[in-house]
Amino acid sequence: MSTNDDDGRPLVDGRFRLVSRLGSGGMGTVWRARDIALDRDVALKEVRPPDPAVEEANPGLTAQLRERAVREARALARLTHPHVVTVHHIVEPADGSAPWIVMELVEGSSVADRLAAGPLSVPEAIVLGRQVLGALRAAHASGIQHRDVKPANVLLRAEGGAVLTDFGIAVFDEATSRLTASGDLIGSAEFIAPERVRGEEGNPASDLWSLGMLLYVATEGHHPLRRATSLATVVAVLDDPIPPPVRSGALGPVLLRLLVRDPALRPDGAELDRLLAAAEAAAAVPADAVPAGFGPPTPPPYGSVPPPYPHPHPAHQVPGPPTVAAGRTPDRRRRIATVAGALVVSAGLLALALQQLLPLGGDGGTPDAKGTTTAPRTPGGGTGGTTGDTTGAPSSAAPSKAAAPDSLLTPAGIRTAVAAFAEATGTPTVKAIYVYDDYAIAEIPTKEGARTYDRYQYRDGEVSRQGIGGTISSSQPDQQPFDPTRMPWDDLPALAKRADRELKVEEPFNRYMIVNRWSFNENRPTLLVYRTNDYSATGYLAVDQSGKVVHKLVAD
Incomplete structure (x- = not known):
């Protein structure tokens, strides 16, 4: 100098x-x-x-x-x-x-600055995701991995458009190089792919995990794995379940495909771009409805479709008039979100868009009014083959129907959902279940004893197949299926009161449960009772099969 x-x-x-x-x-x-x-x-x-x-x-x-x-x-x-x-x-x-x-010098703010003002709309997030993905694919084609994709490293030009910066900085070649003397992580713990936390160099799929987590935060308004310290966050990144998105609309299924811990099961850059393109078509709104800074989305060629997951918080509902099915009363547990263009979407084009978004392997599924695809399997059967298999006999069976309970977060409600999953799939075990007030997502083996699983949704008394899940590793005890009927469902009312009282999450907008084998409970089936709020405060009770609370995460 x-x-x-x-x-x-x-x-x-x-x-x-x-x-x-x-x-x-x-x-x-x-x-x-x-x-x-x-x-x-x-x-x-x-x-x-x-x-x-x-x-x-x-x-x-x-x-x-x-x-x-x-x-x-x-x-x-x-x-x-x-x-x-x-x-x-x-x-x-x-x-x-x-x-x-x-x-x-990029004149403008970062995505982190933008998110400080609140979550992005789904169209904004999809446009942002495609732009950042384009940057990553170009870099990956040149043999460059970013290693630190996060909101602070994505800049927004004042004239519109995102710019990915800070390549090659968050490098972790040895496990001992990640921690400072004070125990802090170099880089951003909550956006690092699990394999990189484990000390692996990673590959392009690791950058795509980080992009997926960025988009999750952008639309959901909170980080699902952020904990009180960097070390606790690292542990969560490695092992804690990721709650299915509830605000992300058409982007939700893409995030479920992307945020899996086995990098081999994530879509590659080309497939991810196709998924985002289909989600963009499904969620598109008029260009003047998208704030400046991201550039306009692709104009909607044939309207828009409802998001596949409802959002329980009124402040973040997808705009548009509600549509009520004949003979159904519009209460809060049976609401059907929609947007104005949905009423004029042709059935053929809607099916095409959703098949692009959720490739279900040619099993004859058709989209329903919630943007899901109904394709229940014959009891004892399966979708066939290993993960990624796109073959299988078409199914003409009607979706499983059951009387819809008032809430799934009750003993009667969750038992109804569990029974419906078993009846629709012919498989009594599950890999995991994510339970919200008015719907549940289950990861279910394609048949009893199979090493592959699919995702199913239960909502409004109906079970519908959401798409291919992945592979169950025989060497991973936390991935093994279990019998959900043996969980302490009768204790739910008392656990809900205890969670509200002890987790110190003020004004939670979301109450939900996750049931899976938890490594911190010796890989036994564990019920995690969650509370989150708009300020990213998160707490949970971890409960074993006897109803005993074996761990508690308090928000403060």
């Missing part, structure tokens, strides 16, 4: 005058700088080492991280994409001090 500027201020490489600091993280500080040679403003990043304690514990780590940052900056400099930040220049001081990366 030299000081030959007329104003006496320091220059980087004799050319770049530091103006103001824009931000800093575990591996660098970004400055607004003036390129006096070209008379323009740029963003200047100093690639500095992480916590000194990390370097002390891992000699040579700083040099390794710098080398990688410079290598990837050079690769990015050759990459031209409208949603990737442009790298102009790299400064490598002769004295061996920290290198500097010169990038375009």
